[in-house]
Amino acid sequence: xxxxxxxxxxxxxxxxxxxxxxxxxxxxxxxxxxxxxxxxxxxxxxxxxxxxxxxxxxxxxxxxxxxxxxxxxxxxxxxxxxxxxxxxxxxxxxxxxxxxxxxxxxxxxxxxxxxxxxxxxxxxxxxxxxxxxxxxxxxxxxxxxxxxxxxxxxxxxxxxxxxxxxxxxxxxxxxxxxxxxxxxxxxxxxxxxxxxxxxxxxxxxxxxxxxxxxxxxxxxxxxxxxxxxxxxxxxxxxxxxxxxxxxxxxxxxxxxxxxxxxxxxxxxxxxxxxxxxxxxxxxxxxxxxxxxxxxxxxxxxxxxxxxxxxxxxxxxxxxxxxxxxxxxxxxxxxxxxxxxxxxxxxxxxxxxxxxxxxxxxxxxxxxxxxxxxxxxxxxxxxxxxxxxxxxxxxxxxxxxxxxxxxxxxxxxxxxxxxxxxxxxxxxxxxxxxxxxxxxxxxxxxxxxxxxxxxxxxxxxxxxxxxxxxxxxxxxxxxxxxxxx
Amino acid sequence: xxxxxxxxxxxxxxxxxxxxxxxxxxxxxxxxxxxxxxxxxxxxxxxxxxxxxxxxxxxxxxxxxxxxxxxxxxxxxxxxxxxxxxxxxxxxxxxxxxxxxxxxxxxxxxxxxxxxxxxxxxxxxxxxxxxxxxxxxxxxxxxxxxxxxxxxxxxxxxxxxxxxxxxxxxxxxxxxxxxxxxxxxxxxxxxxxxxxxxxxxxxxxxxxxxxxxxxxxxxxxxxxxxxxxxxxxxxxxxxxxxxxxxxxxxxxxxxxxxxxxxxxxxxxxxxxxxxxxxxxxxxxxxxxxxxxxxxxxxxxxxxxxxxxxxxxxxx
Numbered sequence: 156x157x158x159x160x161x162x163x164x165x166x167x168x169x170x171x172x173x174x175x176x177x178x179x180x181x182x183x184x185x186x187x188x189x190x191x192x193x194x195x196x197x198x199x200x201x202x203x204x205x206x207x208x209x210x211x212x213x214x215x216x217x218x219x220x221x222x223x224x225x226x227x228x229x230x231x232x233x234x235x236x237x238x239x240x241x242x243x244x245x246x247x248x249x250x251x252x253x254x255x256x257x258x259x260x261x262x263x264x265x266x267x268x269x270x271x272x273x274x275x276x277x278x279x280x281x282x283x284x285x286x287x288x289x290x291x292x293x294x295x296x297x298x299x300x301x302x303x304x305x306x307x308x309x310x311x312x313x314x315x316x317x318x319x320x321x322x323x324x325x326x327x328x329x330x331x332x333x334x335x336x337x338x339x340x341x342x343x344x345x346x347x348x349x350x351x352x353x354x355x356x357x358x359x360x361x362x363x364x365x366x367x368x369x370x371x372x373x374x375x376x377x378x379x380x381x382x383x384x385x386x387x388x389x390x391x392x393x394x395x396x397x398x399x400x401x402x403x404x405x406x407x408x409x410x411x412x413x414x415x416x417x418x419x420x421x422x423x424x425x426x427x428x429x430x431x432x433x434x435x436x437x438x439x440x441x442x443x444x445x446x447x448x449x450x451x452x453x454x455x456x457x458x459x460x461x462x463x464x465x466x467x468x469x470x471x472x473x474x475x476x477x478x479x480x481x482x483x484x485x486x487x488x489x490x491x492x493x494x495x496x497x498x499x500x501x502x503x504x505x506x507x508x509x510x511x512x513x514x515x516x517x518x519x520x521x522x523x524x525x526x527x528x529x530x531x532x533x534x535x536x537x538x539x540x541x542x543x544x545x546x547x548x549x550x551x552x553x554x555x556x557x558x559x560x561x562x563x564x565x566x567x568x569x570x571x572x573x574x575x576x577x578x579x580x581x582x583x584x585x586x587x588x589x590x591x592x593x594x595x596x597x598x599x600x601x602x603x604x605x606x607x608x609x610x611x612x613x614x615x616x617x618x619x620x621x622x623x624x625x626x627x628x629x630x631x632x633x634x635x636x637x638x639x
Numbered sequence: 640x641x642x643x644x645x646x647x648x649x650x651x652x653x654x655x656x657x658x659x660x661x662x663x664x665x666x667x668x669x670x671x672x673x674x675x676x677x678x679x680x681x682x683x684x685x686x687x688x689x690x691x692x693x694x695x696x697x698x699x700x701x702x703x704x705x706x707x708x709x710x711x712x713x714x715x716x717x718x719x720x721x722x723x724x725x726x727x728x729x730x731x732x733x734x735x736x737x738x739x740x741x742x743x744x745x746x747x748x749x750x751x752x753x754x755x756x757x758x759x760x761x762x763x764x765x766x767x768x769x770x771x772x773x774x775x776x777x778x779x780x781x782x783x784x785x786x787x788x789x790x791x792x793x794x795x796x797x798x799x800x801x802x803x804x805x806x807x808x809x810x811x812x813x814x815x816x817x818x819x820x821x822x823x824x825x826x827x828x829x830x831x832x833x834x835x836x837x838x839x840x841x842x843x844x845x846x847x848x849x850x851x852x853x854x855x856x857x858x859x860x861x862x863x864x865x866x867x868x869x870x871x872x873x874x875x876x877x878x879x880x881x882x883x884x885x886x887x888x889x890x891x892x893x894x895x896x897x898x899x900x901x902x903x904x905x906x907x908x909x910x911x912x913x914x915x916x917x918x919x920x921x922x923x924x925x926x927x928x929x930x931x932x933x934x935x936x937x938x939x940x941x942x943x944x945x946x947x948x949x950x951x952x953x954x
Contacts, residue, residue, distance in 0.1 A: 159687060159909055159917050164679035268677060427874050428667025471910050480679035577662040597664050 161473075164480040166267045171258045173344065176205040179213055179367060180350035182220035183360025186213070188367075194343060197264035198477050198486035198521040206343045209368035211375045214335070217364035218381040221306040221333040224361025229333050230303060234290035241286030241328060243356040248279040251352065255345055259317055260477040262344040264486030264522070265440055267478050277602055278321035281620075284604035285329035288625055292330065295622060301629035303331035304407060305383035308376045311346075312389045313339035313488050314443035314544075320346055322619050323386050324363060325604075330628035332384065335364045337376055339389075341489050343367040374400075382406060384628065388445070391542075391568075391613050398616075409617035409627045411445065411609060413542040414570030417563035418448030418599060419585065421556070422457045424575035425597065430464045433548070436573060436599035438472060438484055438526050442546040443492070445614075446571035448599050449543060451528075452559050455552040462530065462550065470513040472526050484546060487522040496524050496545035503529045503538040508549070534565055542568070556581065560588040569611025573599045592618070642847050643883040650804040653847070657803060660843060663835035663871055672866035678906045685902065689937050690728055691917065692901045693720060696933075697758055697890065697925045699734040701765075701858060710739045711746045712954040718752035721934050722952070724941075730930065731919040732788055734758040737781045744785035756787030758824070762813060765828075765857035767792040771809065778816045788822045789813065790854060790890075795831045798841060806841075807848045814849035824852035824890055829868045830860040838868055842875035852888035858925065863893025866907060873911040886915065892925025898936040901929055 178188030188207025196203050207213075229237070248255065255278070256270040265274070292301050307327045311319035316338060327334045338346035346365050353363050366372060370393070377385060377397050387397055388411040401408055418436050420429055436448025453461050477485035487493040504510055512525040524545055532539050532549040539549055553559040563572055572591040574582050582596045592610045595601060602608070607618035617627045646652040680688055698717045700709060714733055721727040732755060733743050743757045759781035763769035769777075778789055791813050797805040810825055817823045825845040829838050845853050853872055856863035869891045876887045889912070895901055901924060908916045916922050931951045938946050 158914055159691060159905055160684060161678065161680060162682045162684040164681045272677065424661065425664035425667060426661040428664040428671070431667055431671050480677070577664075597667060598670075 161481045163476075165476065166257055166260075166271075166478045166480055168257050168261065168478060170254050171261070173204050173258070177343070177347050177367065178207050179209055179217065180347065180353075180363070180365040181213070181217045182364070183354065185350070192340075194262060194341060195489075196261050196521075197341075197488050198518065200520050203261060204344065206367045209337065209366035209372035209375070214366055214372065214375040214379055217335045217366045218306060218308075218376075218379050220361040221335050221364050222381055224359060225303075225305055225333040228359045229328075229362050230331055232331075234292060234331075237328060237331065238286045238289035240356060240358050241282050241289060241325065244352055244358070245279050245282035245286060247352045247355055248275070248282065252276070252279070255317055255348060257478065258348055259345050260485070262342050263313065263316060264477050264488050266482040266485045267480055268482065269440060274315055274318045277604070278318045281318075281321040281325045281604045285325035285625070288326075289329040292625075292629065295625075297622070297626055297629055298631040301330070301631045303628060304630055305332060306381055307332045307334045307384040307386060307628065308379065308382040309334055309336040309386045310373045310376065310389065311336065311338055313342040314440060314445070316342040317345040317349065319388050320349060322388075326619070326625050326628050327386070328362065330625060332628055333362045335366060335376060335382075337366050337368060337373050340369045377401070384408070386619075386627070387411070394615065407627070409609075409619065410615040411619060412570075412613060412615040413568055414445045414447065414610065414614050415450060415540065415542050415566045415568045416446055416448050416571040416573065416591065417450045417452050417589075418573035419452045419559045419563055419575065420454060420457070420461060421559075421574070421576040421578070421581060422454040423577050423581070424457075425577055426457070426461060426464065428597065429575040430461065430468050432573065432575065432597070432599045433465055434468055434472070437548040438546050439600050441485055441487055441524070443488060443544055444600065446593060446600065447544075448571075448573050449548060450539065450563075451548055451550045452562060453550065453552050454559070455554055458552045465528070466511065466513070469526050469528070472513070472515070474515050474523070474525065475518060484526060487524050487545060490522055492544065493522040493524060496543055496547060499538055499541060499543045500527065500547055503532070503536065503547075503549070506536045506538075508532045508536055508538060534562060540566065556585065560585060564588075564590045567613040570609075570614035571595070643885065645882060646847060653803055653807055653844070656847070657840050657843060660839055663839050665835055668835055668867045668871055672870045672907070675870075675906050675910055676866060676903050678903075680902050680906070685936075686940050688902045688905050689898060689933050689940070691905065692898070692924065693930065693933050694728040694731055695919045695923050696730040696930055697732045697734045697892070697923045698730045698930060699858070699892070699925050699927050701734070701736060701760060705736060705739055707739070707742045709954075710735055710742050714743055714746040714752065715750055716930070716952060716954045717755055718747065718750045720930055721937070727934070727937065729755055731923050732756045732758045734760065734790065734925060736760060736764070737777060737784070740781050740784035740786045756822075757785060758788035758790050759784075759786035760790045760792070760857070762791040762809070764790070764792050764826075765859040767794045768796075771812065774809070775812060775816060778813050782817065782821050786821055788824060789817055790824045790826055792826045792828060792857060793841065793845070795828050798832065798837070803844060807844055810845055810848035810850065822851045823849065824854045824888075825850040826854045826857055828857055828860055829855050830862050835867065835871045838871045839875055842872050843879065846875070846879050846887050850887060852890050852923070854890040854892055854925065856891075856893040858893035861894070864891030864895055866903060869904060869907055870911055873907060873916070876916070877912045886921055888921040888923065889916070890923040890925055895924055895926050896928050897932050898929075901926075901933065
């Protein structure tokens with residue numbers, strides 16, 4: 156070695172034991188499962204295990220089990236006792252954090268640095284946070300006698316498998332609901348490990364049920380008559396289908412859907428930290444983030460400076476083996492997603508935007524995409540309007556603050572936005588004008604269980620996290636008169 | 640070109656230039672530094688890093704109790720850090736008070752360490768509270784005694800009260816005394832400047848005034864060389880290079896005691912200023928106890944087990 160390079164620093168995968176085949180987790184135990192399909196390590200295309208494809212019957216059994224657990228145990232249990240289970244789960248997740256992190260990186264392709272430092276600690280934090288709410292619901296201004304809905308059907312995406320599971324299960328259980336959760340088709344393994352944690356915590360059988368499968372399994376869950384409440388995180392397209400399906404029913408729903416967030420950089424921004432924020436906004440988790448800062452809006456008089464610094468910084472992004480502790484950008488989660496990223500990027504080329512990526516060697520096998528920016532993008536481009544859900548940033552310029560807001564809001568989405576300025580008054584002004592559920596000032600992609608998260612417009616219904624997120628799992632909290 | 644063509648040397652142009660620098664967001668800088676601190680440096684990288692760090696150490700003794708014998712012992716250590724293993728490189732420099740310079744120079748030359756410069760702290764170190772005449776004399780004394788590097792302190796009081804031109808002139812004056820005879824390191828004492836905006840501004844001020852190196856701290860004030868402060872200073876030298884094509888060095892000093900801490904500094908350099916800065920002519924670490932930890936880690940990598948501290952010389 157003649158220069159200072161980083162030798163491989165691989166996290167050992169020996170801490171995880173992956174079964175050759177998994178069934179569903181119904182009524183406290185694992186079933187055999189049928190019609191198995193493979194789940195891959197997207198960084199190598201190695202088959203990790205076989206996952207069961209949940210059918211209508213199995214969804215039925217899971218919903219029944221959740222109903223029985225709700226009626227006989229969970230709805231009768233005191234908040235303090237429910238909290239006890241949640242605390243127990245949170246502690247076990249912390250104890251087994253490395254196992255969860257390695258498994259998440261294997262199944263999802265995200266860098267171990269992120270699964271270890273972000274996904275798993277935040278997932279445990281959601282259980283801790285909601286454990287504290289369980290015995291305080293009557294006194295939290297959520298109506299004079301808030302009640303759980305009953306059985307919640309929950310469908311989660313593949314970008315943050317364990318974290319999205321926690322966002323869904325923790326508030327549901329704290330509020331007294333039981334759940335049937337369907338993990339994403341390509342990332343079921345940490346949900347199945349979580350099922351083991353439920354057993355370890357001696358959570359009463361049926362309170363948490365996990366049915367694996369594809370979109371049809373999800374549809375069976377959504378359309379099941381025994382469900383009282385739907386929580387979905389995923390694409391806007393599927394979200395709309397769910398909204399249509401439940402329109403004639405009394406089922407409550409929260410939907411966390413797509414986004415095309417504007418990250419707005421004013422000319423009085425702290426430039427170096429802003430460059431970090433841009434990188435964190437779009438390259439965190441390979442850009443597989445619904446609230447990713449995928450549209451960068453630069454004030455024209457500093458655009459060249461910021462872009463020059465951004466390119467220097469992007470050249471330092473380390474792309475490669477997700478289990479290497481020094482990897483910054485891991486693998487794209489699936490062939491399907493990679494195809495979509497290619498398709499939209501090619502559309503960017505075809506429509507005349509200028510593509511730039513740093514030189515970096517990509518592994519021979521697996522699904523990979525270089526960190527990429529497009530400059531010269533206008534509102535009329537597809538890459539300005541459609542969610543790419545990959546490490547691809549579209550760059551625009553603006554001349555005045557009003558123009559920035561106008562461009563930022565010119566989208567059917569409204570999940571998140573970022574503002575970069577050293578001027579407090581400008582931040583407050585812009586955050587009032589932006590139509591987005593989450594607004595970060597001088598930072599991006601920061602999450603906390605106490606902070607409600609959710610979108611405007613086609614980015615979704617309702618909020619998750621904080622007191623607002625809890626409300627979605629309770630009756631009587633919306634109007635205060637719906638008590639029974 | 641004078642002042643790199645960035646300012647014309649007037650107070651007005653200096654203040655205007657400092658005003659054009661973008662602010663530093665404290666939370667953002669801290670979080671970037673914290674992320675870089677998670678880099679995992681193992682096996683061949685660690686071995687390479689340890690030797691590189693040893694060659695970057697400004698082996699320092701700055702005590703009221705310093706004696707000629709103490710300084711001579713330190714010089715022996717500087718030339719051959721590990722007498723049992725001659726593949727260990729010499730350190731970057733010896734850093735002492737003004738009155739110890741001639742002793743150190745003579746001892747280094749005697750032991751075959753002609754290539755190792757002696758750095759002297761100057762300009763009423765560590766507080767900088769003396770008249771300009773005294774500071775000039777202090778510098779001249781050190782250079783005449785054989786110092787090849789001058790570690791000067793700035794007048795933090797003047798900086799904090801906004802008298803930037805005073806600080807600028809002070810550095811320029813010392814720069815002129817150093818001339819071609821000595822390298823100039825400018826100590827900002829970031830623990831007293833406190834905000835990262837100040838650190839960035841002071842870094843540019845020192846570079847414009849002719850610093851060869853900017854240095855974090857005297858070692859007498861805490862906090863000293865925090866990762867965030869070093870990050871901000873590395874960003875400053877990187878940006879200054881973009882403007883002028885001249886590379887200014889960075890020297891963190893104070894609080895870096897372990898191999899792990901030192902390697903984290905190399906990571907900061909590599910990923911912020913860039914690998915061009917990973918040389919003793921552009922990056923130094925001011926330290927005393929660090930060297931022994933580096934030697935113990937080096938032995939561990941060679942033999943596979945941790946030796947007793949008794950196998951490492953205490954000086």
